[in-house]
Amino acid sequence: MNTLSRADRLRLMKFVCSFAWTDLVVSEAERELVSHLASHHDFDDADRKQIDEWLKVPPPAEELDPTQIPIEHRQLFLDAARAVVQADGRLAGEEREQFALFEELVKSSS
Numbered sequence: 001m002n003t004l005s006r007a008d009r010l011r012l013m014k015f016v017c018s019f020a021w022t023d024l025v026v027s028e029a030e031r032e033l034v035s036h037l038a039s040h041h042d043f044d045d046a047d048r049k050q051i052d053e054w055l056k057v058p059p060p061a062e063e064l065d066p067t068q069i070p071i072e073h074r075q076l077f078l079d080a081a082r083a084v085v086q087a088d089g090r091l092a093g094e095e096r097e098q099f100a101l102f103e104e105l106v107k108s109s110s
Helices: 006-020 028-039 045-056 071-088 092-110
Strands: none
Touching: 006 028, 006 045, 006 071, 006 092, 028 045, 028 071, 071 092
């Protein structure tokens, strides 16, 4: 994530948080993964507060456009989304479906 701009780092975290909400429950394992990702990157206090808010209330869907992910970072976004849906050790049907759709959108818009 070091090569991502601030806006793209926040975009990544917004997607990660939205995937944590896919099954309507943010598990402790998902929360820890999001925290781990956020702690290893250059976020200021306001950014960290925003990320915490996305764990309390999911980011608005209209702000999540996979076609806006820079091509060179799409694999990173896919890997992070996959990690969060697998973080709690169970893959709910909704998570599987949402990830498959996300993957299709990201790959088809390359």
